Amino acid sequence: MRFSALTAAGLLATGVNANLNELAKAAGKKYFGTATDNSELTNTEYVAILKDNKMFGAITPGNGQKWQFTEKSQGVFSYTSGDEIATFAKDNSMLLRCHTLVWHSQLPTWVSSGTWTKEQLTSIIETHISNVAGHYKGQCYSWDVVNEALNEDGTYRDSVFYKVLGTDFIPISFKAAAAADADAKLYYNDYNIELAGNKQKEVLNIIKSIKDAGAKIDGVGLQAHLIVGSAGSRSALSTVLKSYVDAGVTEVAYTELDIRHKSIPADTTAQEQQATDYVSVVGACLDVAECVGVSIWDYTDKYSWIPSVFP
Secondary structure (H helix, E strand, O other): OEOOHHHHOOOOOOOOOOOHHHHHHHOOOOEEEEEEOHHHHHOHHHHHHHOOOOOOOEEEEOOOOOHHHHOOEOOEOOOHHHHHHHHHHHHOOOEEEEEEEEEOOOOOHHHHOOOOOHHHHHHHHHHHHHHHHHHOOOOOOEEEEEEOOEOOOOOEOOOHHHHHHHHHHHHHHHHHHHHHOOOOEEEEEEOOOOOOOHHHHHHHHHHHHHHHOOOOOOEEEEOOEEEOOOOOOHHHHHHHHHHHHHOOOOEEEEEEEEEEOOOOOOOHHHHHHHHHHHHHHHHHHHHOOOEEEEEEOOOEHHHOOHHHHOO
């Protein structure tokens, strides 16, 4: 499924082809974007749509800037995958949403299995961010600095970062990112924080803790990996967006939007509900001035992560 009128989500009526980025910008947003990955750039039909600025104005590297790709061995940095997508963004006048600097997953074993002191792991984080964010300095509209630090109940994941540094790893990361690229917008990014609950409330505490530490945080990224029929109402979604702004960030965005069916093939009722849910999510962004844009986690089911995880 390509995203056309269904994901225009309130910008125009279902059944009309949608130039999503063009419409988003006309509504006062910075972009409508999508994720991509390096292997997909060999598909000429896919690329023709990806680089159409009427459709997409921002791009997020799905994998190429993650730790396992950029610093597979300690102190040895590689930017080949990330650079390909950064160059694609520049060549096609797209904003680059850089993703991600500190995440518990897709870590090389030298990081995740190491026995570190607080001083050692702090230095490892700072060195990694200084090199990676420094390499892309001036190219990124934003960085997802810390990704998915929380469990579903709002407690903290038992990652190597949390085990050694506690919650301090978060402001440490944001301070390092600001030092490496002062102009990039710095985001905390997570899923299942789109509706009110314990996880959403802890994100408010994360914002406060970063600011209390004297670090910079500009935005919250709501991944929005949602399920048809459970996305929430437009008003409930916009209320949560506003809660992050009220906590002190200057912008919010839906960063990895997809709304999966509970079962496939989906019947007409389910497809109509999916359309309604997209309307609610993008409509919530339209309702909140500080919501700068929406990115979908790749624009075609062919390259979606969902079939491999929820077959």
